[in-house]
Amino acid sequence: MGMRMYTYLGPYLQCTNGYATYTTNVLACINPDCNRLHKKVEEDVRFCPICGKAPETWAKPSKRSKVSPYDVFEDALSVVFQVSDRPDKIDILVPNQRRPEEPARLKDSHREKEGFTAITPEDIAGETAWFGKAYAEEVDKARSAYGEAHVSIGWGLVQYIS
Numbered sequence: 001m002g003m004r005m006y007t008y009l010g011p012y013l014q015c016t017n018g019y020a021t022y023t024t025n026v027l028a029c030i031n032p033d034c035n036r037l038h039k040k041v042e043e044d045v046r047f048c049p050i051c052g053k054a055p056e057t058w059a060k061p062s063k064r065s066k067v068s069p070y071d072v073f074e075d076a077l078s079v080v081f082q083v084s085d086r087p088d089k090i091d092i093l094v095p096n097q098r099r100p101e102e103p104a105r106l107k108d109s110h111r112e113k114e115g116f117t118a119i120t121p122e123d124i125a126g127e128t129a130w131f132g133k134a135y136a137e138e139v140d141k142a143r144s145a146y147g148e149a150h151v152s153i154g155w156g157l158v159q160y161i162s
């Protein structure tokens with residue numbers, strides 16, 4: 001149990017997400033000179049404990065992902081990564097299962113054996129094409145949810161905590 005770092009090398013789905021803003025109403029002090037400005041108070045609080053003014057309903061701005069990847073994809077693809085520290089939030093998805101003939105590259109990132117694995121442009125092209133076919137349904141779902149231009153199939157190294 002617990003969190004573990006995983007390393008994946010192969011085809012993945014990249015979806016550019018983005019943020020939508022919304023507001024939620026909270027009861028808060030709205031006195032701009034008070035150091036409890038916009039701090040939420042309980043429903044039964046009639047006066048701000050700092051400035052003594054009556055709290056009012058305030059539309060608290062928040063943001064959330066435009067698309068919830070967990071609602072779009074079911075079991076076939078796993079959402080492993082959400083790059084959130086940039087304005088165009090990116091979701092990265094990898095297959096939940098290995099394909100039978102998949103090379104066991106990086107299968108065990110903790111192994112302490114020497115070795116090397118050559119990766120050719122043909123490997124990458126072949127695996128990318130395979131991914132597009134095997135996950136055609138998920139790619140279609142992604143295009144509907146994120147928009148055609150925001151979905152692409154990549155091939156590379158994905159490191160993620162799960």
Ligand SMILES: [Zn+2]
Pocket residue numbers: 029030031034035036037048049050051052053
């Ligand atoms: Zn106050």
